[in-house]
Amino acid sequence: MSSDFSLFSLFTAGLACLLPVANAYTQPVGDAPSGNPISEPGLSSIVPAGQNYTITWQPTTDGTVTLVLLKGPASNAIPQYAIVENIPNSGSYVWFPSTDLAPTADATGYGIELICDSNGQYQYTTQFGISNPSYQAAAAASSSSASSSSASPTIPS
Ligand SMILES: *[C@@H]1O[C@H](CO)[C@@H](O)[C@H](O)[C@H]1NC(C)=O
Numbered sequence: 001m002s003s004d005f006s007l008f009s010l011f012t013a014g015l016a017c018l019l020p021v022a023n024a025y026t027q028p029v030g031d032a033p034s035g036n037p038i039s040e041p042g043l044s045s046i047v048p049a050g051q052n053y054t055i056t057w058q059p060t061t062d063g064t065v066t067l068v069l070l071k072g073p074a075s076n077a078i079p080q081y082a083i084v085e086n087i088p089n090s091g092s093y094v095w096f097p098s099t100d101l102a103p104t105a106d107a108t109g110y111g112i113e114l115i116c117d118s119n120g121q122y123q124y125t126t127q128f129g130i131s132n133p134s135y136q137a138a139a140a141a142s143s144s145s146a147s148s149s150s151a152s153p154t155i156p157s
Pocket of ligand 1: 050051052094096
């Protein structure tokens with residue numbers, strides 16, 4: 001009898017995994033950022049793509065955190081994808097920014113959101129830029145258009 005129940009549980013768990021989830025990572029909760037102030041990247045930072053960069057913050061909450069890359073102006077920063085999920089809130093993470101990231105003309109255009117996995121409390125970096133001398137817009141667009149169109153993020157309302 002118990003083995004039947006286990007099989008049923010596995011089956012339903014499998015179905016749940018097949019349901020589409022727009023953003024599988026922890027979602028921010030609340031209407032204002034708080035805690036975990038982020039110092040790097042900071043104001044006027046330009047992060048080089050294709051090499052390790054240490055994201056640095058002051059941990060103020062227990063449990064794990066998720067880091068999400070944002071793109072766009074501060075008034076309309078669009079979540080791109082989770083850089084990393086469910087890491088200990090240690091105050092730093094070594095990020096390897098993809099060479100697929102479009103470079104910015106100045107130290108704005110990107111951001112990072114840090115989200116507490118336990119309750120959705122969140123914090124933002126300031127705007128920062130990406131440098132990427134090897135970026136080729138045409139090549140990147142043609143090689144990634146098929147996958148990027150299906151993986152485009154849902155814009156939160
Ligand atoms: C970046 O850091 C990771 C983890 O610390 C390491 O495994 C990797 O070799 C580093 N990559 C480069 C290009 O330095």
